[in-house]
Amino acid sequence: MHPKLFEEQALTPNEKTIADYITKIGMDVLTYTEDEIAKSLQISNATVSRFWRKIGFKNFKDYKNNFKETMDITPANKLGNMMEQVNSSTIHAQMMTMSVQHLELTLAQYHAEDFQKAVKSIIKAKTIFIYSPGPSEGLGNLLNYRLSRFGFNMKVLPKSGHEIYESLLHFSSDDVLVMFGFVKLHPESRVLLQHAKKLGMTTIVITDSIVSDFNMLADIILFASRGELWEFHSMIAPTFIIESIIIAVGKETAEQSMLKLEMLDTIRKEYKDLLPR
Structure with a gap:
């Protein structure tokens, strides 16, 4: 979801935190439950549940379905998936993997x-x-x-x-x-x-x-x-x-x-x- 779509909503501080989080994790949001998001952000389940309606969806399932329809598999995503399989036995490999992940997420939000x-x-x-x-x-x-x-x-x-x-x-x-x-x-x-x-x-x-x-x-x-x-x-x-x-x-x-x-x-x-x- 493009961050500009959130700008039209009067989001509370907690809602901004949720919006930022789900945008950053990208397609991984499809594997999350509301409870996991709430625990990760230390926000109540009720706040997470209300959030989907606030941004124009019936519920979390409706958001996921919409996300699937608009999701792109980019070269950066593919490269990131490949790097996740690297055996990070040294600091160099770990830093390389981390760097690729940051670049992948940055490219995913590039406009x-x-x-x-x-x-x-x-x-x-x-x-x-x-x-x-x-x-x-x-x-x-x-x-x-x-x-x-x-x-x-x-x-x-x-x-x-x-x-x-x-x-x-x-x-x-x-x-x-x-x-x-x-x-x-x-x-x-x-x-x-x-x-x-x-x-x-x-x-x-x-x-x-x-x-x-x-x-x-x-x-x-x-x-x-x-x-x-x-x-x-x-x-x-x-x-x-x-x-x-x-x-x-x-x-x-x-x-x-x-x-x-x-x-x-x-x-x-x-x-x-x-x-x-």
């Missing part, structure tokens, strides 16, 4: 239209603001480094505190905000998204939550699996999304990007004796 909107918005932006708090700092730095090389005007926002207010002064409708929103919507993220929305500024959120408050505030949502709250949070899938954006932007602006890279090469050669690599 080309949303991705293309994100790329086109970045290309058109006067300034690209990046908000990458906590563990996403490296991802923000990667995006900033690569797109700066292509000649884009980049600005990395402060992580928290009153410095964020100073940054809001420079927002405009011609800009884009790229935000990493993992686990939950923090107060700083809410302020940035709400102010950007007020100005008519395009917002792009890379998140590991399929259904969350981000869906209501951001213009474009790009999902990247990192694992459940109780699991090790991998950055494989978020890095995959960022590098895909970089490559897509570079391809769409090939002439500009190549010109900037050639200029960089010329500058390096000019000062190589003073600043050897």
